[in-house]
Amino acid sequence: MPAFAGTAPRTLPSSEPSFTRQPWRAHGVERLPVLIFDDPGSLAKQAARQVRTLIEAKTSAGDTAVLGLPTGSTPIGVYQELIRMHKEEGLDFSNVVTFNIDEYVPMAPDSLQSYHRFMRENFFDHVNVPAENIHIPRGDLAPEEIEAHAAEYERLIQRAGGMDLLLLGIGRSGHIGFNEPGSTPEDRTRLIVLDEITRKDAASDFFEEKYVPREAITMGVGTILDAREIILIATGEHKAPIVRQAVEEAPNQQVSATYLQLHSNASIYVDRAAASELTREKTPWLVKRVEWTPEASKRAVIWLSKETGKAILRLDAGDFHRHHLHDLVHGSGGVDELCQTVFEDLRQRVIYRDQLPKKQRVIVFSPHPDDDVISMGGMLHALVRNGNDVTVAYMTNGSVAVFDQDVRRHLQFIEMSQDVLAPEGGDAVKDKVAAILRDIDKKKPAEVDTDEVQKIKAFIRYTEAIAAIEVMGLGAENARFLDMPFYKTGRVKKAPIGEADVQIVLDLLTETGATHLFVAGDLSDPHGTHRMCYSAIDQAVRRYGDTLTEVDPGGDGAPAKKRRSKAADPRPLVWLYRGAWQEWEIDRADVFLPLSKADLDLKIEAIYKHESQKDRALFPGAYDDREFWERARDRNTETASALDALGLPECYAAEAFVTVHEMP
Known part of the structure; x- marks a missing residue:
């Protein structure tokens, strides 16, 4: 790992931790600022603009910009936009210092699944961040060296003056970095055992779950919370349930992302799909006044039917009043008219x-x-x-x-049936089958x-x-x-x-x-x-x-x-x-x-x-x-x-x- 070679060491602006604020409150239940974008592209552009603003401000002040960077599919759009800014608009990264959040253990830097390789292919090879300013945890060290390496990684961050802006993703177990359930705000960079859900999510990258490493080195929650600004980005419906937990549930060890609520300058960027389980999106009438469009009215009536366990045409005025939907009834001409309209709308959508x-x-x-x-x-x-x-x-x-075993089965069928399909074909097919089977046997785990x-x-x-x-x-x-x-x-x-x-x-x-x-x-x-x-x-x-x-x-x-x-x-x-x-x-x-x-x-x-x-x-x-x-x-x-x-x-x-x- 190269030593930090950016600027002279700086100190954090205060000895007080940066996560002493009271929880954010919006829409009644949200405990963090959440910005919802119509699509992942708009989200990526805004996050990239935040990074650009920081870099340009630091450059004007003659200082370095210290970034914390994630991996995974979610930030790829941000990296692509930053690369575009560099190539088309001249955004200069020469005053940037970066610290990546995590890496698998064991993992060679040139492996297909290595975060070292991921960052080179998706970002560093396309911008001018000085090589000596790039820091990524190492996954190729001997077990007895990892603890010292983690401590040194913490010191490098401190010598750089701390992270100015940290971008985060969120796993479906709620982890930030690889801080799995059970992590606390006191945790620093360390070796951690990966959660089962995390390993299953990573299985596609390794071609099979059994090849996914069981450990990783990661910044701790405390390290993450030391950053001056944090932006967590999440896209896709598969992230919607855990985003809701991170935003609406109190800080807890089961979902380490909830600890961002303790930070003084953390926010969450999500697209519409990832926001779909938030209360203000799914059932907005529970937290704010709603403009009762036909779509919103239909959604509320369907929700009420489920809540009460009644068919739509059996709902009565009391059901609406007990669930605080007075204004919906008032603006719809009455309960019967509203329910009949929604029911008929749905009935006509059932086609044969x-x-x-x-x-x-x-x-x-x-x-x-x-x-x-x-x-x-x-x-x-x-x-x-x-x-x-x-x-x-x-x-x-x-x-x-x-699976490779399916290839073996089909090739064995070809080999066994050769005498029927091509009785005068010689041994060419058998030789070819044998060669391909040898290639499969020689293939290393998670190799292409x-x-x-x-x-x-x-x-x-x-x-x-x-x-x-x-x-x-x-x-x-x-x-x-x-x-x-x-x-x-x-x-x-x-x-x-x-x-x-x-x-x-x-x-x-x-x-x-x-x-x-x-x-x-x-x-x-x-x-x-x-x-x-x-x-x-x-x-x-x-x-x-x-x-x-x-x-x-x-x-x-x-x-x-x-x-x-x-x-x-x-x-x-x-x-x-x-x-x-x-x-x-x-x-x-x-x-x-x-x-x-x-x-x-x-x-x-x-x-x-x-x-x-x-x-x-x-x-x-x-x-x-x-x-x-x-x-x-x-x-x-x-x-x-x-x-x-x-x-x-x-x-x-x-x-x-x-x-x-x-x-x-």
């Missing part, structure tokens, strides 16, 4: 197969090779039965989610597969996808494997969406002339595959107004073409579905498709065809031990039960969708 598109051109975009049947298998079968021309476009090959193995894993996913849609009445001719370039890194970390990705989608739209698009609408990690696929589709759809159409052949037998106007050829209707982890909320969905038991059984049969994801998926998620077919079953039956509880027509299961003409 004969109300779905018929004989239309449909594209189902599936980010991974199983999202189609997991998320909308019932809808897919209904569209096929209605005689639609359905194309299922698998956007990525899903190869990183295939060879190109050949990646292709084989992709073909495994492709054959499973075809088998699944055959259950729905489709065939291989209905499947398109787009194999989008952004995904083909061989790693869980993907490249940014590029022009080639967008063009692939645009070409498919132009070729098929689709009038209905089904798209994964998850609002999870902005750098996750679903969100990135969504971005590529969004960009392609926005360009799709002027596609070419053939008319009568022109001179010399060549087809003449003309451009259709947007008025004559409106953009296709987009149906947004959710992924394996959640369903659309009742108040947000535009369409509910009831499923019979037979419909759901067929959907589950299709999911079963994805054998490489059956029994034990490589990336099942941190909180949910159920298989994907179980999640789909439970999600669909729970949606049906929720509709039934509101007094709507009873059904066995249901899928939910949001429909838009322009993607939000």
Whole structure:
């Protein structure tokens, strides 16, 4: 670890700790300042502007700016914006000193999963922070050296004068840095044992949970709270529950992020998705006056129905008054009128197969090779039965989610069947199989597969996808494997969406002339595959107004073409579905498709065809031990039960969708 070489040592402005304030109070329950942004990009730009302001102020004063920096997917947008500022606006980092928060142990600095490598690839290689001013905890030391290294890291921070601004992420266990449950404000930089949830969340980066280190070195909560300013950033629905705990619950050892409430200058930046569980977003009428739009009124009535355990049309005036919804009733013409309006709105959103598109051109975009049947298998079968021309476009090959043992099984089948398939083929196939198996055996834990193995894993996913849609009445001719370039890194970390990705989608739209698009609408990690696929589709759809159409052949037998106007050829209707982890909320969905038991059984049969994801998926998620077919079953039956509880027509299961003409 290089010694600090920025400026002369400084001292903190006060010997008093910087976390003596009384808890912040806003909207009745929030104990920290929370800024909500419409999207992750806006959040990243604002956080980057805060960093730029600090750097420029320190430069003007002839001083250094000392930053605390995180890793993970959340801050990538901030780093990208800072890089842009450096390259396009001349933001100078030569007076910047950085201290990263943590690192895995054991971990070599050049390993794929090393935070040293992460910071180089995502930030330091693209800006001019002096190498001697970069500090990252080391994960490659002998066990007996770690305690001394942690103490030295604390001294380096103090010699730099303390951190001026610290950016933080938050784990789903509530940790900041790697301060797992049980951490306290007295903790300093140290070795820590990682929580089970943290290791499961990290499994995708290491290709399997068993390869995730069990320990890490991290700044302590006390070290973090010594920073003069702290900004915690969180994006995605998967972070919403823990953000609510961090903001609305009192400081406690189970969620170390709650200790930020003790800091004098800490704030939280979240996008709409990560803010969705905050009381002011989910049930704002509990903490503030509400402008009762039709959407807000519907959400409040549905909430009240759940709170009271009554169907919507059984709610009475007393229910509204006891739950402090007097003003809603007053502005809605009375309880009966309000409840009837909401009930009828929901009832009309329950549609059956004969109300779905018929004989239309449909594209189902599936980010991974199983999202189609997991998320909308019932809808897919209904569209096929209605005689639609359905194309299922698998956007990525899903190869990183295939176990090596599945490759071995398929290769052994090829080897054993060679005499049947190619009796005069010699030993070429056997030799090739043996060579690939040797490559697999030589592969180190968490190492990237060879190109050949990646292709084989992709073909495994492709054959499973075809088998699944055959259950729905489709065939291989209905499947398109787009194999989008952004995904083909061989790693869980993907490249940014590029022009080639967008063009692939645009070409498919132009070729098929689709009038209905089904798209994964998850609002999870902005750098996750679903969100990135969504971005590529969004960009392609926005360009799709002027596609070419053939008319009568022109001179010399060549087809003449003309451009259709947007008025004559409106953009296709987009149906947004959710992924394996959640369903659309009742108040947000535009369409509910009831499923019979037979419909759901067929959907589950299709999911079963994805054998490489059956029994034990490589990336099942941190909180949910159920298989994907179980999640789909439970999600669909729970949606049906929720509709039934509101007094709507009873059904066995249901899928939910949001429909838009322009993607939000």
